[in-house]
Amino acid sequence: MKIVHVLTRLLRGGSEENTLACCLAQAGHGHEVLLVHGREYDPGLRASVAGALRVVTLEDLINPISPSRDISAFRQLTRLMRDWRPDIVHTHQSKAGIIGRLAAEQANIPGIVHGVHILPFVHVSNTQRLIFLAAERLAARCTRAFIDVSQAMRDICVANHLGGPDQHHVVHSGFDLARFANAQWPEETHLLLGTAAGEPKPPVVLMLAALEPRKRHVELIEAFGQVVDRIPNVRLLLAGEGPARSAVASAIERSAFAKNVRMIGYHGEPEKLISLADVCVLTSMREGLPRVVMQYLAGGRPCVVSHLPGVEEVVTHGVNGIVTPVDNVSAAAASVADLLENERYRARLADGARLTDLSSWGLDAMCDRVETIYRSVQASALSAARPNVTRGILGGTAKRASRLHRPISTGRF
Template sequence: MSLQCSSTDIGTHGPKARLGVGTHPNGWIQRDRWGDMKVQDAEGKIDLGRRLRIAHVITRLINGGADENTVHSCNWAAQGGHDVVLLHGETVLPEIIAKVDPRVELIGVPGLTRSISPVSDMRALLALTRRFRALNADIVHTHTSKAGILGRFAAWAAGVPAIVHGVHIVPFVNVGVAERFAYLALEKLAAPVTSAFISVSEGIRDLCLSAGVGHPDKHYVVHSGFDLDRFRNAGPPDGWRDLLRLTPDAPRPSVLLMIAAFEPRKRHTEFLDAFNKVAVRLPDAVLVLAGDGPLRSTVESRAKRLGLERQVVFTGYRDDPERLIALADLCLLCSMREGLPRVVMQYLAGGKPWYQRCDYTRG
């Protein structure tokens, strides 16, 4: 994985770096104390001058930050002329699939699910091991907690020369005692077979190190990159009045926006309870909830029970978050925990004030 500089991207070690796979797709770049860039090549196990076989593994392919980062990394490697495979679990959304470069081969992994299931997990572990051997992969880059554990053990069993784990969020922080113990123990077991850890923030890296996961020399930070100009220069959606369900002569209301997948960690239902109190004081305010996910119908039902149908707009998944941010007066995020949330960086890039009530993992 390499770091490529761009005038419009956010990345590591400064505001103009971006994670991608290009000039040095099987190394990772860090700055030495003089600020120069240097590449480490998986301890000399890989020939940098040839076309590489790179396998990425992720638990789900949904419309989240980790998924977008994974797809960007796959696309950069494929555009650099390398053979890239993206192995994914059973939960897949068509919107994220549409963003994958046609040169990237997509392979579903039976049994790879987010929930812990010994039978399914063993099935996925064996399937990944067989697949890595068949691919004769030079590099395996894992993403997210479940795929990170199973993928690294499978890559080690298959004899993959370089095993990289992308740390988008720390699984053993702000969770129950049993879950913390299980994930921390597994992370420590997987650390010796991990060639490098790539965290999305210094805080995430420091949490791993303070918990004893991996050696400091194997930890790197690459911030979550995106096109800043896309958000700086955006205007509201063309049909914003229809989106907000306004009559032609109605004045523009105050708009609150939260862009987040509808899943328990994002705490939509809890936020609706709080917004219900705000709505009493600001009856003309409109809350826009953008995104999709398994809890969307539950949140919609909650809004209806609270009598907020008029003031809450569910947009579903949209591929123009920059336009929604341009429309908003205040942007929100209420996650139970986060690493370095891309959406908050996008709020800031759009120049909008934002409010968070999140238990960030020091991201």
Template sequence: MRIVHVLTRLLRAGSEENTLACCLSQVRHGHEVLLVHGNEYDAALRASVAESLPVTTLEALVHPLSPSKDALALRDLKRLLLKWQPDIVHTHQSKAGIIGRLAARKANVPGIIHGVHILPFLHVGNVRKVAFLAAERVVARFTRAFIDVSQSMRDICVANHIGSPDQHHVVHSGFELKRFAEARWPSEAHRLLGTAPDQPKPPVVLMLAALEPRKRHVEFIEAFAPVVERIPDVQLLLAGEGPARPAVEAAIARSPVQANIHLIGYHSEPERLISLADVCVLTSMREGLPRVIMQYLAGGRPCIATQLPGLEEVLRHGVNGIVTPAGDVGGAAIAVADLLENGAYRARLAEGARRTDLTSWGLDAMCDSVETVYHSVLRSAREPRVTAVSARHA
């Protein structure tokens, strides 16, 4: 197969990691794969991907709404697809999902597929919600299949008339389970925590998330002082990169407990950070089913997460983690302090995390399921349509 993946941004975040894992697996299986991304990207990540497959930057594809640039991006992507003649165009992220599917339609691509990593019309203002829903419904008319990261994503799409139930396929966002289950502390643990080499490890709270406003790092930093009041030696590690870094740095600088907070940026071995943590946290206001939650659990660490659609598919309150109300970041911070003070409860949740069945989040399972969807889409695209007239004469 000839496959083109289209992303709005190529940063170090969950949807990109999911997409790159699929790309690399498809290359290993002998497919011709092209990755297309917009003007916002991590140069080092792009260079590493380009070692395994061709990568094209679409400069006009930008994250904010921009009618003039969006029209250019549509034109340029259509030309690229006409030249490349793919069997499958698989789009990811909201802007690329709209422009990519429109371009694929204009280029007569037989297999048009959209990956639902997140829903852009949730937790936004009414004007943006109406606009996103209208756009999604238009391009859904010629989308052959949707690949949803969770059952909840699928159900919300269907409820909002974005595709029919039979078009949606739930495929969990896979990763190397063994890598997280068997991880050990990072060699630079003391440097990351700002402690002396001979000093015992203090309690560690980890938030592993791209630095984006929807992850609510700033709000969690602002709520962290009461945690330090109760556990003075606690250390908060914030691991990730992204456009909100200046805001996060500013929040740390004005925090009365800034000495207890460490922004360490991107880390190439997230599994080691998880092994170092006593409690893991995610306070996003909008996600699909975030893969980092499964990574926390695969590492055997209890996690505290604000309520998200689909979270109940894997995170069970009081069994392998704690779920707090969606809008209550302060409540998540209080839950962190409570859990750090209750070692027996923390150990019970950690055992629950280790026992969680994450089989369907394995990397091979994800890649195999995606390829199955591709083959199904191409088979249906080759089948002649049965019209009402031909049906009467059959």
């Protein structure tokens, strides 16, 4: 099978890691895989997969709306797909999802699949919602299958007329479960925490998330004062990289409790950071069903998370975590402080986290399920093509017959 994956950005986020895991598994199974990503990318991440599959960068594929660049990216993608003739085009993220699917249709690619990692029309202004919905509905017309990261994502799509129920398939964003369940603390923890060597570990709160505005790092820093007031030696670790780095750094600098907040950037062993944490948090205002929450649970850590679509599929309030209103970061900070002060409650939630059934989040389960969907899409496309071919043959025969039996005009001279 020839497979093209299209991403808007190739950064160190959940949707990118999910996509790369699929790409590597598909290449390992003998498929020809091409990864196309836009202008924003992490060079190290790109280099890590370049040896296993072909990778192409499109400079005009960017996240903000830009009519001239969007048209250019559409044309480049169309040419690339016409030249490469893939069996499957699998798009990810909002901008690449729209442009990539329209380009695949223009190139007459029969198997068009879209991964629903996040919904761009959720928790935005009414104007943005109308624009995003119109674009998504246009692209949905040429989409044979949707792969949703959660049941809630699927339900929202269907309710908004983005494909029919039979086109949607829920596939959880897989990862190596054992890696998180068996992790140990990172080396030289005192450097991460800003404490003296040999000093007892202070209470640690971890947020593992790309530095993007929708994750609301700045708002969490601003609300974290109430945690420091109750637990003065607490440390907030912010692990991740992204376009909002300067805004997050500025928020720390102007904070009265800057010494309690540590921005540590990208960390190659997130499982060790989770093992170090007493409480894990995610304050996103817009997500799919974030894989990092499952990583928190796999690491046996209680979590405080925003009430995102689908989060109730894995986080049960008061059993393995705390779910707070999506529009109230202050409530998340208060819940963090409550857990840090109540060791018995925290231990109970940690036990609940360890007992959470995450079997459907395994890496192999995800990759196998995606390939099964691809096969189904191929079969469906082939089945749909047969009547068209038949009609074309019969139509051509009928036309030829009508020409043969058409009366000869005598005309007038």
